[in-house]
Amino acid sequence: MIKNITIGQYIPGETAIHRLDPRVKILATIVYISILFFIKGFFPYIYVLGYLGAVIWLSEISLKTILKSLKPLAIIIVLTLIFNIFMTPGERLFGFGFIVVTREGLYQAVYMGLRLMFLITGASLLTLTTSPIALTDGIEKLLNPFRKLGVPAHELAMMMTIALRFIPTLLDETDKIMKAQMARGADFESGNLFSRAKAMIPLLVPLFISAFRRAEELALAIEARCYRGGENRTRMKQLKLIGIDYAASLLTVLLCVAIIFTG
Amino acid sequence: MSVEIKNLTHVYMKDTVFEHKALNNISLTIEDGEFVGLIGHTGSGKSTFIQHLNALLKPSSGSIIIDGINITSKGVALKKIRQTVGLVFQYPEHQLFEETVFKDVAFGPQNLGLPQQEIEARVKEALTLVGLDFDKLKDVSPFELSGGQKRRVAIAGVLAMKPKVLILDEPTAGLDPKGRDEILGEIKKLHQLQKLTVVLVSHSMEDIANLVDRIIVMSKGQIVLTDTPRNVFKQADLLQDIGLDVPQVTHLVNELNKKGLSIKECISVDEAYEELIKYLRSN
Ligand SMILES: Nc1ncnc2c1ncn2[C@@H]1O[C@H](COP(=O)(O)OP(=O)(O)OP(=O)(O)O)[C@@H](O)[C@H]1O
Ligand SMILES: [Mg+2]
Numbered sequence: 001m002i003k004n005i006t007i008g009q010y011i012p013g014e015t016a017i018h019r020l021d022p023r024v025k026i027l028a029t030i031v032y033i034s035i036l037f038f039i040k041g042f043f044p045y046i047y048v049l050g051y052l053g054a055v056i057w058l059s060e061i062s063l064k065t066i067l068k069s070l071k072p073l074a075i076i077i078v079l080t081l082i083f084n085i086f087m088t089p090g091e092r093l094f095g096f097g098f099i100v101v102t103r104e105g106l107y108q109a110v111y112m113g114l115r116l117m118f119l120i121t122g123a124s125l126l127t128l129t130t131s132p133i134a135l136t137d138g139i140e141k142l143l144n145p146f147r148k149l150g151v152p153a154h155e156l157a158m159m160m161t162i163a164l165r166f167i168p169t170l171l172d173e174t175d176k177i178m179k180a181q182m183a184r185g186a187d188f189e190s191g192n193l194f195s196r197a198k199a200m201i202p203l204l205v206p207l208f209i210s211a212f213r214r215a216e217e218l219a220l221a222i223e224a225r226c227y228r229g230g231e232n233r234t235r236m237k238q239l240k241l242i243g244i245d246y247a248a249s250l251l252t253v254l255l256c257v258a259i260i261f262t263g
Numbered sequence: 264m265s266v267e268i269k270n271l272t273h274v275y276m277k278d279t280v281f282e283h284k285a286l287n288n289i290s291l292t293i294e295d296g297e298f299v300g301l302i303g304h305t306g307s308g309k310s311t312f313i314q315h316l317n318a319l320l321k322p323s324s325g326s327i328i329i330d331g332i333n334i335t336s337k338g339v340a341l342k343k344i345r346q347t348v349g350l351v352f353q354y355p356e357h358q359l360f361e362e363t364v365f366k367d368v369a370f371g372p373q374n375l376g377l378p379q380q381e382i383e384a385r386v387k388e389a390l391t392l393v394g395l396d397f398d399k400l401k402d403v404s405p406f407e408l409s410g411g412q413k414r415r416v417a418i419a420g421v422l423a424m425k426p427k428v429l430i431l432d433e434p435t436a437g438l439d440p441k442g443r444d445e446i447l448g449e450i451k452k453l454h455q456l457q458k459l460t461v462v463l464v465s466h467s468m469e470d471i472a473n474l475v476d477r478i479i480v481m482s483k484g485q486i487v488l489t490d491t492p493r494n495v496f497k498q499a500d501l502l503q504d505i506g507l508d509v510p511q512v513t514h515l516v517n518e519l520n521k522k523g524l525s526i527k528e529c530i531s532v533d534e535a536y537e538e539l540i541k542y543l544r545s546n
Contacts, residue, residue, distance in 0.1 A: 011280055179319045180358040183350040184420055185342055185374030202370065205360035209406075 010131050016244050017059035017129045022138025024245045028252045029126045035256050036115055036122075044259045048118050051255050052125075059129050069124035070117065077116055084109035132164035141239055154229045162218070170211065177206045264330050264347065264427040264460055266293040266316060271325035273311055273484075285311040287484040289325070293428075293462065298454050300471035300492070301464045303481030304506035309464045310353065312481070313430045316462070317348035329428070346375055349426030353433050355417035356410065364390070364408075364416050365401040371424040389419035393449055411442035418446070422453070429453065430462040435470065447474060468510045472496065472530040480507070496530050 012018075017025075032051070039045065056066065070077070090104030127135070140157035147153050178188060181202045188199050273286040285308045293299055303309050314320040315327055318334050318341055326335045334344050352358065361367035368389055372382040390397045393415040400408075405416050418434065431450065435443040447470055454461045465471050471478060471492065478495045480488040482505040488495055496502070496509040499517065508514075512535045516526050526542050529535040 176352065177358055179314065180352045180355065181370075182319060183317060183345055183352070184358075184371035184424065185345055186370075187342075187374070202358075202360045206358055210357060 009128070011061060011065065011128050012131070013060060013129065015058055015060050015129075017055060017125075019244065020129075020248055021239055021241055021245045022130055022134040023141050023239060024241070024248055025126055025130055026135070026138050026142060028248060029122060031252055031256060032122050033119055035259050036119055039115070039259055042111065044262055045114060045118075047255055047258045047262075051251070052118060052121060054251075055125055059125065061125070061128055065128065066121055066124070069128070070120055073116075073120055077113060080116055081109045081113050084112050133161060136160045136164065137235075137237075137239065154233070158229055166211075166214070169214070170207070173210055174203065174207055177203055177210075265295045266348075266428060266460070267328040268292070268315075269326050269328070271312075271315060271327065272323050273308075273315065273320060274323040275311075277323065285484050286315075286322075289484075289486055291479065291486060291489070293460060296458050296460055298451075298461045298463070298474065298476045300475035300478045301462060301481065302466070302468070302471055302478060302507060305466075307481040307505075308484040309481055310432055311484075313350065313432060313462060313464060316428070316430060317345050317350050319350070342375065346424050347426055348428045348430065349421040349424055351418050351421050351429070351431045351434055353436060355421075355434075356405075356413035358420075359405040359413060359417060362404060363402050364395075364405050367405050367416060368420045368423050371420055375424065385423045385425065386419075389423035390416075392422055392453060393419045394445060395419065411438055411446075414438065414442075414446070426459070428460040428462070430464075432464045433466065434463070435465070435467070443470070450474075468496070468508055469512075469531075472510045472513075480505070482506075492530050493528065497528065 036048065039048070056063070085101055085105045085108075086099060088102055088105035088108045090102035093101050093103050093106065095101060130138075136157045139160065140153050143151055143153035143156065178186075182188070186199060186202055188196070188203070190196075191199065268289055268291045271286055271289040272284070275281070275283045275285050289312065301309050301313070311320065315322055316329075318327075318339070322335055326333050328334070329344070329347065332339065359367050361370065365386055368386045369382050372385050377385070386401070387397045390400065395412065395415050400412075400416075405413060408416065414434070418431075421429070429450075434450070435446055438446065450461065450463065451474055453459055463471070463475060475492060477489065478492050479486055480495060480502070487505065488498065488501065496513050499509045499513070502509060509517075510530055512532050513528065513530055516529045516535055516538070520526060524542060526535075526538045529538055
C-alpha cells in the first residue's frame, strides 16, 4: 500500500558499481553534483550523459527504475520548466497576450530541466546501488577526520543505521495497523482535511506505542551486549580501496577536467 | 453466509525486483456456518489469503463472492463487507488506541454510524462474549490490562461489528495454555450460539484438530489439501514435507501401532484416552 517508494531504495546486485567502495561513491556523487553547477551551455552535457550512461549500464539498473525515481520530483521539474519558459525575458518566439515564449526562455528551460534530471538521477544511483549499511559506513569513515573537531562520527553513523534499519519495519507496522483499523470500518481516504486528520489518531497512537516499545527493546539489547560506541572498535568488514575504486575516481576526475576546460 | 473464492492470485510488489507471488490460483468454497481451520508453514500465504476475504487486499486476478456479491468488483460498499466479514489480525492488541476499553470496542460500531444506545448494547455484549466483566473494565485504559485481556478487548472490538463471518489470524499466539484454551472455547461458543462462519488460522495442530469441521492446508501460495481433520492428519508424510506436523497424540498412537498395538487413529487426547482404555480392557 505505502511501500512503493523508490527514492532511496536499494536494489541488491553484484555489479562493479555495487562493489565500489561507498566512500568513493559518496565522494564521486558529491563531486558530480557540484560539477553540474559549473556547466554553462549544452556541450558539456555530452560528457555528463556519457558518464551517467556508463554508470547506469554498468550497474544493470533498468531505465524504468531510474524513471521511477524521477517521478516523485516530477512536479518540481515541470514547475522549473514552466517558470523558465515563461519568465525569462528575451527575443520573442511566439506568444499569446501577455504569455510570451522567448528563445532564451526555451533555452533556459531545457538547460535547467536537464541539469535537474541529471542531478536527481545521479543522487538516486548512489542509493539504488549502495546498501544503507554501506552508505553509513562510508559516511562514518569520511567524517572520521572531523572527530578532532568534535563531530561524533561513529554515533551519527550508528543513529543513521538504526533509523534506516527501522524505516521498513515502521512502514510494515503502519500498513498492518491501518489494515486492522480498516477492518473495523475506519476510513483513511475520504472526508475533509479535519476529519482525515482525526482519522489518523487510531493509526498514530498504536504506531507511536510500538515505536517506543521497539526503541526500548533495542536499547536493552544493545546494553545487554555491552556496546560502547567510538573508541577502539574494529569492524567485521574493513573498507579497502581496490582497482575499480581508483578507476572510478580517475573517471570522475576526468569528467571534471573535461567540463572545466570546455565549459 | 457462504464465501466462494475463484482462481485467486495475488502478487506483491508487482513489476519490481521484489515481485513475489504470494497466492497462486486458489479456488475454494466455505459454506455457511462452517468452522474451517487454515494451516500452513510460515510464509505460505495464509495472512495474505484472509485479507482478501474482507477486501483489505485486492486480488491480482480472480474473484471472491460473498453471499452472491462479488466483492472484487468496482463500487462495492467496503464498509458493508468489513462489517459482514470480521477480521482479527495477528497480535490484535497492537491496534488498541483509545483511552478506555469501552471507547476502543465502540470504535467499530461508531464507524458503522450506529445510534449511541445500540453501540452501548453491542459493546456490552461483545465484552461479555469474550469473557470480560463489562462494568469492571469499561472505564479502564486498555494499556493497563494484561496481555490476554488486551487480546480479548481487541477481539471484542471486531465482534462488536456483529460480523457473519469471523476470521482469526493466530488468535492464541503468545498466550499461556489457560488463556489459549479460554479464547478458543469462546470462539467455539460463538460459532455454536451465533451460527457464525469461522475461519481460524493456527500453527497449533492440536487446537485445529479439536475445533474445526474442515482443514485447509496451504503451501507456497497454493491449497494442497482440504478435508476433515481426521483425513488430513492421516497424511503425516505430506504434512511433514511442507513443514507441518500432526498432533502429538496422533504421533504417539502411530508409534504405538508400529510397535504392534492396534488402536484406531486418534486426533485428540480424549479420543486417544478412550481408545487406549478400550484396548487395555480388551486384553
Ligand atoms: N506487504 C508485503 N509485501 C511484500 N511481500 C509480502 C507482504 N506481505 C507478505 N509478503 C510475502 O508473501 C508471502 C506470504 O506471506 P503471509 O504473511 O501471507 O504468510 P503467512 O502464511 O501468513 O505466514 P505466517 O505463518 O508467518 O504468518 C511471504 O513470502 C511474505 O514474505
Ligand atoms: Mg500470517
